[in-house]
Amino acid sequence: QVQLQQSGPGLVKPSQTLSLSCTVSGGSMSSGSHDWSWIRQPAGKGLEWIGRVFTSGGTKYNPSLQSRVSMSVDTSKNQFYLRLSSVTAADTAVYYCARDGLEFWSGLDVWGKGTAVTVSS
Amino acid sequence: DIQMTQSPSSLSASVGDRVTITCRASQTITTYLNWYRQKPGNAPELLIYAASSLQSGVPSRFSGSGSGTDFTLTISSLQPEDFATYFCQQSYTTPYNFGQGTNLEIK
Numbered sequence: 001q002v003q004l005q006q007s008g009p010g011l012v013k014p015s016q017t018l019s020l021s022c023t024v025s026g027g028s029m030s031s032g033s034h035d036w037s038w039i040r041q042p043a044g045k046g047l048e049w050i051g052r053v054f055t056s057g058g059t060k061y062n063p064s065l066q067s068r069v070s071m072s073v074d075t076s077k078n079q080f081y082l083r084l085s086s087v088t089a090a091d092t093a094v095y096y097c098a099r100d101g102l103e104f105w106s107g108l109d110v111w112g113k114g115t116a117v118t119v120s121s
Numbered sequence: 122d123i124q125m126t127q128s129p130s131s132l133s134a135s136v137g138d139r140v141t142i143t144c145r146a147s148q149t150i151t152t153y154l155n156w157y158r159q160k161p162g163n164a165p166e167l168l169i170y171a172a173s174s175l176q177s178g179v180p181s182r183f184s185g186s187g188s189g190t191d192f193t194l195t196i197s198s199l200q201p202e203d204f205a206t207y208f209c210q211q212s213y214t215t216p217y218n219f220g221q222g223t224n225l226e227i228k
Contacts, residue, residue: 107170
């Protein structure tokens with residue numbers, strides 16, 4: 001059964017870059033069957049789709065974050081990554097990595113447990 | 122961007138009740154609509170995809186319907202673990218926005 005393990009710092013200073021990684025276990029990213037997404041959730045609020053990275057390395061980002069976000073994959077390590085630059089307090093949230101289902105309309109069928117990130121000096 | 126609006130924002134019900142949550146899209150999304158349940162302190166979990174397809178392993182008390190702009194999630198008989206927050210999400214076009222959530226509470 002596929003599981004996603006997230007890692008990264010829980011505290012980032014304003015204006016710096018938030019960097020998170022997500023490790024896939026129980027399956028190989030190299031199969032190319034799935035895409036991989038990042039979602040965030042401020043405390044007590046709803047979910048925001050940040051973007052998606054394809055196994056090929058292609059990406060689709062939320063226009064609201066496009067100028068600051070970057071996603072990538074390393075299939076040899078079975079990992080994918082999120083970088084968000086120039087962070088402010090508004091970027092404080094729980095960040096989730098997730099697997100896209102077999103088709104683009106299949107929903108996000110496997111989720112990481114989430115990483116709580118606070119932006120503060 | 123396509124905006125997703127859920128109603129109600131909160132709902133009180135009892136174990137065994139039948140409940141329905143509605144999600145409306147600001148433009149047509151055909152049937153590219155997903156539903157998630159999020160228990161407190163946990164990540165969301167996929168319940169329904171493509172408007173009416175039950176995700177593997179999800180109990181059959183959950184069902185979804187709708188197309189175009191209007192969708193519903195129905196729980197036929199509430200169980201204690203169903204008291205949680207529910208989100209819809211469109212996967213028709215990026216950004217794949219979510220609804221604001223419906224908080225289902227115990228009456």
